Amino acid sequence: MKTKLDYYRIFYETARFASFSTAAQHLYISQSAISQCIRQLETDLNIRLFTRTRRGVALTKEGELLFQKIESAMQAIEQGEHMLERLQHLESGELTIAAGDAITSHYLLPYLEKFHAAYPQIRIEMANSYSSRTLQMVKEGKADLAFINLPVSDADLCIEPCLEIHDIFVCNADCDIKPSYTWNEIAKQPLILLEKKSTSRRFLDKNFESQGITLTPQIEIAAYDLLIRFASIQLGTACVIEEFSKESLQSGNIKKMNVVPALPPRSIGCAYAGRDSLSVAAKSFLKLIGAV
Amino acid sequence: MKTKLDYYRIFYETARFASFSTAAQHLYISQSAISQCIRQLETDLNIRLFTRTRRGVALTKEGELLFQKIESAMQAIEQGEHMLERLQHLESGELTIAAGDAITSHYLLPYLEKFHAAYPQIRIEMANSYSSRTLQMVKEGKADLAFINLPVSDADLCIEPCLEIHDIFVCNADCDIKPSYTWNEIAKQPLILLEKKSTSRRFLDKNFESQGITLTPQIEIAAYDLLIRFASIQLGTACVIEEFSKESLQSGNIKKMNVVPALPPRSIGCAYAGRDSLSVAAKSFLKLIGAV
């Protein structure tokens, strides 16, 4: 750049009004300032931009050509500023959330609905994947937020718990159940569990291992939603998340088995690259779900 | 604009280098300046643009979006400045010249050739028209320069003579001619003259009228070049411009008749909207023809 960019703004307005004094009024500066600015600009660019006429000024041929360029530059800047404003007011933008099926459908869904209702202009993109992949997406900037089962730790990410969840065992509503079960008794049930690689399963295994108990499920499945379905058709005892199963528990399809001691609670958490790098939309979504 | 435009330039470079300190080096300012600038920019726009990381900075989502706009703005400005430079060095641009046939072919042609040889990148556009129209074109900015027969006066235009010309009478080389002719004798010749509306004809008529002589040509034509052609095939005596007829006079097709007193000399002139509004190319052309 050969000159101060602000000069171009003045040049732009002056050219549009074809008058130093009129431009001065619109820019809320003195006519003298314009005169000095244009002179400086002409000196810097080493070319005459305006011809001073009796009734104002007019662009020279070269000024005209420059104006075209400056005009598009100014318009681009104005577009940019305008866009920022819309982003700020959540009148535009997009939000990419990465999460697994279970969390999406049982936890996020109502929030997504609410968020979309509040800010319909924000395009929401859901990336369905397993937790390590969702975290990866956040790191790579491919997702704004990832919701995962805790505990997870990653030095590069901010991770905050946002919902405490409880793992419980359930079986078909018609099953005879004892008033309470020890962990050993549970282990002997025909278990329906998630795959070993899932965070929930690892959490479960770890707890039982700590008591010297190895879980050998009868059925292993990948999709969380199938746990309850399987349990409800009497295929066995499923380990599910209480908070995600309220409907089925209430409707009487399945019932909770009282395990003593209960498994320790864990949490669902939200991961993001850093408080500062959160987009306005993402921040706003976090606020909605109460994770600050 | 919500902020100083110069901030955007710094923002632009900083974003490109993804580092305050690196950008500082390239901009030849201190790292501190960048830091302050970006802070101010973020304050002005009320949005976080960079996330500060361990090894430099990275654009936020919003920053990224803004960057796209700013980038095109900066590129537009750079294009503009670059274009001006090319215009200045006559490496681009265009030059529109308005003039009549005769002046174009007998006077301008060699200059056009020279100019084009010197600045081949300049697109030359010739607008062929009668003098009042050429002047109009200059006033409307449709032409940079107009070349016309003087005298012409126009308050809105700068008009400078650039070549003195002499009206002479010629006839076929085989004609018997007297050593000299009075104006009355000339008037009795079978004259071949331009149309009445032409400047040259008006000049001629006015001179003869001042002596009480009315010219009644045998042949009236619109195209200057035909004057000599007609005279050379013995159709009569033509009034031509000596400077434009050198070839034919030398080649012996026609010969000059000695008129006493000779018609007063007049000039070809160049008209333009104003010294200050001349494009670089136009200025340069004027310099070439020696009209300064």
Place this chain on the structure above:
DNA sequence: AACAGTCATAAGAGGTGCTTATATGAAAAC
């Protein structure tokens, strides 16, 4: 542990881009 990077912050100086005031010039009004 010391170092070599990063960005942030504080304080101060210098420059520059305003302001006001005045000059200049040309067209319009009288």
Place this chain on the structure above:
DNA sequence: GTTTTCATATAAGCACCTCTTATGACTGTT
């Protein structure tokens, strides 16, 4: 022909703002 009015140009000075320098805080590296 004056005078008025409306343009831009110029001069001088001041206030602010944007740099610089210096330092701090923090991280990852050697």
